[in-house]
Amino acid sequence: MSEYGKITPAIVAELRLAIGDRNVIYEDKDALDNYACDMAGKIFRHDPEIVVRPENRDQVSAVMRIASKYKIPVTPRGAGSGLAGAAIPIHGGIVLSIEKMNKILEIDPVNRVAVVEPGVVTNDLCKAVVEKGFLYAGYPMSTETSYIGGNVGTNAGGGKVIRYGSTRRHVMGLEVVLPSGAVMELGGKFRKDTWGYSILQLMIGSEGTLGVITKVIVNLEPLPGKTVNLLAAYPTLESLVSTVALVVKSGVKVISCELMDRFSVDVTTKYVGTTLPFQDKTEAYLLIQIEGEGDDELENAYEKVGALCLEQGAFEVFVAESRIDSAMIWNVRQNLAEGMRSFDPYCSLSGDLVAPLSVVPELIRTIARVSEKWNVRTAVLGHIADGNIHPIPIKPDDMTPERWGVYSEEYFEDLIKEAVKLGGLGSGEHGVGFLKLPALLHTKTPEETAIHRAIKLAFDPLEILNPGKLIQEK
Numbered sequence: 068m069s070e071y072g073k074i075t076p077a078i079v080a081e082l083r084l085a086i087g088d089r090n091v092i093y094e095d096k097d098a099l100d101n102y103a104c105d106m107a108g109k110i111f112r113h114d115p116e117i118v119v120r121p122e123n124r125d126q127v128s129a130v131m132r133i134a135s136k137y138k139i140p141v142t143p144r145g146a147g148s149g150l151a152g153a154a155i156p157i158h159g160g161i162v163l164s165i166e167k168m169n170k171i172l173e174i175d176p177v178n179r180v181a182v183v184e185p186g187v188v189t190n191d192l193c194k195a196v197v198e199k200g201f202l203y204a205g206y207p208m209s210t211e212t213s214y215i216g217g218n219v220g221t222n223a224g225g226g227k228v229i230r231y232g233s234t235r236r237h238v239m240g241l242e243v244v245l246p247s248g249a250v251m252e253l254g255g256k257f258r259k260d261t262w263g264y265s266i267l268q269l270m271i272g273s274e275g276t277l278g279v280i281t282k283v284i285v286n287l288e289p290l291p292g293k294t295v296n297l298l299a300a301y302p303t304l305e306s307l308v309s310t311v312a313l314v315v316k317s318g319v320k321v322i323s324c325e326l327m328d329r330f331s332v333d334v335t336t337k338y339v340g341t342t343l344p345f346q347d348k349t350e351a352y353l354l355i356q357i358e359g360e361g362d363d364e365l366e367n368a369y370e371k372v373g374a375l376c377l378e379q380g381a382f383e384v385f386v387a388e389s390r391i392d393s394a395m396i397w398n399v400r401q402n403l404a405e406g407m408r409s410f411d412p413y414c415s416l417s418g419d420l421v422a423p424l425s426v427v428p429e430l431i432r433t434i435a436r437v438s439e440k441w442n443v444r445t446a447v448l449g450h451i452a453d454g455n456i457h458p459i460p461i462k463p464d465d466m467t468p469e470r471w472g473v474y475s476e477e478y479f480e481d482l483i484k485e486a487v488k489l490g491g492l493g494s495g496e497h498g499v500g501f502l503k504l505p506a507l508l509h510t511k512t513p514e515e516t517a518i519h520r521a522i523k524l525a526f527d528p529l530e531i532l533n534p535g536k537l538i539q540e541k
């Protein structure tokens with residue numbers, strides 16, 4: 068592991084001079100505390116020595132130059148909604164929070180792009196572009212809290228990937244500050260690029276280990292036609308899974324296809340104060356959002372999908388025809404993680420298996436088997452059409468939170484090994500951070516690991532940028 072410098076009063080003074088007193092948090096324990104964890108949970112906390120909140124690209128450059136000079140580790144941070152511990156300063160040092168760089172710089176209708184600073188809240192961008200007649204198709208379930216920069220840092224997925232793809236598909240250009248403080252412009256407002264290796268694509272999902280993103284150019288889609296939400300209720304989780312592939316290949320325009328099991332729905336409906344249709348006899352729901360150009364197309368589409376669900380074992384299909392019904396259903400889906408946390412503040416939200424759709428039934432059986440072996444009660448939900456399943460294990464009553472921190476990650480390691488055997492991966496959207504790094508290293512060949520290291524060193528020879536995340540330290 069690299070030897071890092073420590074923050075000294077002289078370095079604090081240098082940072083203050085470079086970016087202004089008001090943008091530096093130092094020796095204020097309560098304020099620093101807000102940057103010690105992400106949504107993986109408080110049990111994984113590490114304290115930063117100092118937090119900087121630059122207001123522009125030049126200030127980010129200045130911070131990186133100072134950090135390089137004294138070999139101080141720097142952890143870039145968005146909204147801290149990540150679930151893999153990727154924004155936690157495990158070596159102390161500087162947390163570089165992007166929260167003050169939060170302007171939508173341009174919505175360009177001719178080129179169908181928006182240019183934004185990285186601290187723009189995802190949902191704020193979504194709302195702003197709707198007003199101009201566009202859709203920003205990135206849609207993590209944390210859309211109301213996460214930042215665009217964090218979405219790029221993690222290559223966020225979410226509820227519309229089956230139709231529009233992950234964040235990677237929406238990013239056309241980036242401005243990035245390298246660990247040395249140098250600035251790189253990648254991509255732009257154009258839609259084709261065979262002009263050398265794509266460093267742009269390499270940056271997406273790099274979890275703050277290669278550079279600090281200071282500007283993002285995102286693709287905008289035309290607004291979808293009319294949409295409708297269907298809620299298909301199944302008597303067993305197993306019976307639900309066979310529907311998904313058929314719905315996806317039915318020719319209907321599917322925007323979302325989400326799985327919610329009984330456990331997660333029961334605790335979340337209590338948390339948000341609602342109930343879902345047929346809840347007392349439903350073991351698993353499929354929430355399907357479909358699109359149609361007009362009323363006729365939409366009606367044909369939902370009748371076709373509804374019939375498929377019933378043929379495959381659903382006992383009821385509820386069509387949410389009003390905005391209120393749709394909002395009520397999506398409110399439950401969007402709050403599943405919060406609902407589970409309200410049931411057990413220590414439940415682990417970091418599970419994020421992904422597998423080919425054809426093996427998802429086996430993956431779900433595997434989750435049940437491994438949970439039984441580890442003696443943990445587990446909720447199962449996720450973006451099922453993407454093959455992306457989130458198992459959420461609950462801390463057993465007789466286990467301390469500290470022990471649970473280790474135990475739950477060992478449980479996930481076991482699950483990930485099984486998912487890999489089935490042809491899957493340990494993360495589809497949450498990323499690796501430091502929590503999933505041991506499992507990642509087990510599944511990569513030495514050749515791939517060596518290339519990852521060489522890439523890291525090409526960007527960050529001093530290894531000061533987010534050390535201990537995504538790739539093994541020296």
Ligand SMILES: Cc1cc2nc3c(=O)[nH]c(=O)nc-3n(C[C@H](O)[C@H](O)[C@H](O)COP(=O)(O)OP(=O)(O)OC[C@H]3O[C@@H](n4cnc5c(N)ncnc54)[C@H](O)[C@@H]3O)c2cc1C
Pocket residue numbers: 105106142143144145146147148149150153154165185206207208209212213214215216217218219220221222223224225226273274275276278279280281404405496497533536
């Ligand atoms: C309730 C809930 C639901 C969620 N649902 C989803 C979902 O559906 N899909 C999904 O993909 N994720 C989901 N997540 C996880 C999380 O919201 C995403 O990973 C999100 O993209 C993180 O954004 P953030 O701004 O909070 O980033 P942070 O958590 O602050 O940081 C994440 C990573 O990005 C890096 N980073 C942040 N900003 C920059 C920058 N400017 N430059 C370089 N690196 C940077 C950080 O260093 C870190 O490695 C969910 C989380 C919660 C709590």
